[in-house]
Amino acid sequence: MSTPLSIGVIGSGSVAQGAYLPLLTTLRSQGKVRRVVVSDVRREALDIVTEAFPIDGVTQDPYAVIEDPDIDVVAVLTSMPEHAALTKAALLAGKSVMVEKPMATTLEEAAELLRIAETSPGHLLCAPHVLLSxxxxxxxxxxxxxxxxxxxxxxxxxxxxxxxxxxxxxxxxxxxxxxxxxxxxxxxxxxxxxxxxxxxxxxxxxxxxxxxxxxxxxxxxxxxxxxxxxxxxxxxxxxxxxxxxxxxxxxxxxxxxxxxxxxxxxxxxxxxxxxxxxxxxxxxxxxxxxxxxPWTDGLTHLIDCVRNGTEPYTSAAHAYHxxxxxxxxxxxxxxxxxxxxxxxxxxxxxxxxxxxxxxxxxxxxxxxxx
Ligand SMILES: NC(=O)c1ccc[n+]([C@@H]2O[C@H](COP(=O)([O-])OP(=O)(O)OC[C@H]3O[C@@H](n4cnc5c(N)ncnc54)[C@H](O)[C@@H]3O)[C@@H](O)[C@H]2O)c1
Known part of the structure; x- marks a missing residue:
């Protein structure tokens, strides 16, 4: 088992506050996660999560998270129209990415993500994670x-x-x-x-x-x-x-x-x-x-895959289909x-x-x- 990972969360709205950040707090206590950095374009969303969760940094610039060399896994939890561009940038930066559904709002963007994921060093894991239950x-x-x-x-x-x-x-x-x-x-x-x-x-x-x-x-x-x-x-x-x-x-x-x-x-x-x-x-x-x-289980699964050097059970090709x-x-x-x-x-x-x-x-x- 490898060392704990550093996670970047992009989008700290409802789903981040209600589900993924509580999960990351648990994973930190289990020794799977060592650092969590959160980005949201809305300052008030960052203020809420800073108050509520053990977080190591916040920024209104999502690309500061994506380009942070210490980040291993990026969770894209924004509104749907932003998913594809942020996921693409994170894959190109060599990160493993968990993107909330849908992976993109056009088929062209989704196809591009599949192409990039094929050659990128990181995994692309797409919600929903229902196959893991x-x-x-x-x-x-x-x-x-x-x-x-x-x-x-x-x-x-x-x-x-x-x-x-x-x-x-x-x-x-x-x-x-x-x-x-x-x-x-x-x-x-x-x-x-x-x-x-x-x-x-x-x-x-x-x-x-x-x-x-x-x-x-x-x-x-x-x-x-x-x-x-x-x-x-x-x-x-x-x-x-x-x-x-x-x-x-x-x-x-x-x-x-x-x-x-x-x-x-x-x-x-x-x-x-x-x-x-x-x-x-x-x-x-x-x-x-x-x-x-937890329906957020895909993020745990992705973190396990990165730490263990294994392939995710679910495929981005399924999400594309x-x-x-x-x-x-x-x-x-x-x-x-x-x-x-x-x-x-x-x-x-x-x-x-x-x-x-x-x-x-x-x-x-x-x-x-x-
Ligand atoms: N809310 C739920 O119960 C739920 C459940 C499962 C999945 N999801 C999925 O999770 C995603 C987020 O849903 P939500 O309900 O949390 O939405 P939300 O509107 O509450 O939160 C989205 C957040 O993303 C931020 N954001 C938008 N563009 C950004 C950018 N470029 N960089 C950084 N932050 C940005 C917004 O400011 C907002 O705080 C959606 O894809 C949704 O389908 C939601």
Whole structure:
């Protein structure tokens, strides 16, 4: 095990304050992190985190973090439109980068990031990190083991009433598909493989709303239904919106010719699995091994990979493919036509089949017994 790392955080808004900086504080106490430097263009955001967290430096210039030779890993946690440029600069500076979703707001920028990452010395790890959750891994294992037979249909959803902060969520390049639907698409493509065709309908349930205390024009659609064809022949649907109040349905259900497996809760905060197999003839409940699983886990994973000299479990090619699907969905909603999706990625096997370094103490939940 190598020495603790020095981390640069760019963007210290909601997600940094509520999730990633608390995580980094824990990782520091575990000896994985030795230094944390934070950048935000807003001075008041830096004042808040300086007060709340053990931080070794702040700056309003994100490039001061990127160019700091002591920084090993950069976490890009800004609003979406800034992701690509900051990630590109950090990769070119030789850093390993964890970028919040989506990795970019255009496919061209995302493709450039993939190209740079191929030759850059650092890793590129893209949120969301749902493939790392123990419950996702258990669902993947159950499907791979043939417990539900050949998967033919799936359904996933993620929505809420929309953030009350960050006007950029409601401008072009934002919206629930890129902010929330991206989780469901990452999970579904991880389980069922790449997508070949997508069709979508979109609507705008609200034309204006209160954001950061001000009446703000909603400039992007906020309500989506997607119908998707996967390369292996399975069909899936994704429901996502910034106008959903509550739900009690499972985050995701996969239907096979011999059974059904469903993830309870949300895929970023799973609450266990329910499995029906014709063979058993009853629903089996697998209690969650994800109760303390943080959805920020990708940053821990990246830090572990850099320290151990191992490759990340998740690929930037997967994040690119999900972005490709989302743009195809927008084009479908706009044109009223089914869109083909050309990019591909190879979904990773369950983590317990990937050799050595990716093994984690919590990676085995479903093992054929409940
Ligand atoms: N809020 C959540 O619950 C949540 C959950 C998961 C993922 N995310 C993702 O995390 C990212 C951030 O979301 P958020 O809710 O924290 O947004 P936010 O608006 O609260 O924070 C973004 C911060 O980035 C700063 N910023 C913008 N441009 C910058 C630049 N060039 N350099 C440095 N700082 C810059 C802003 O000043 C702001 O403080 C988004 O990609 C979002 O999709 C958010």
């Amino acid at each position: 123990p419950d996702y891994q258990a669902m993947h294992r159950a499907i791979q083991d043939g417990r539900i037979g050949r998967p033919t249909l799936a359904r996933a959803r993620y929505g809420h009433d929309g953030p009350s902060w960050g006007a950029w969520f409601y401008k072009v390049g934002g919206g629930p598909l890129f902010d929330l639907g991206v989780y469901a698409l990452t999970s579904l493509t991880g389980l069922l493989g790449p997508v070949t065709r997508v069709t979508a309908l979109a609507a705008r349930a609200r034309s204006e709303r209160i954001v950061d205390g001000e009446l703000t024009k909603v400039e992007t659609d906020d309500t989506y239904q997607l119908v998707i064809e996967h390369e292996g022949g399975a069909l899936s649907t994704v429901t996502t919106a910034f106008g959903m109040q509550r739900y009690k349905s499972p985050a995701m259900e996969v239907y096979g010719l011999e059974g059904t497996v469903q993830m309870l809760g949300d895929d970023w905060a799973p609450e266990g699995l329910e499995l029906w197999t014709n063979e058993v003839g009853a629903w089996q409940l697998f209690d969650s091994a994800s109760r303390n699983w 999900v972005l490709d699907i989302m743009f195809a969905a927008l084009a479908s909603a706009e044109s009223g036509r089914v869109q083909t999706v050309d990019s591909r990625f190879v979904p990773p096997l369950p983590i317990d089949e990937v050799e050595g370094p990716h093994r984690r103490s919590h990676d085995r939940v479903y093992d054929g017994t409940n």
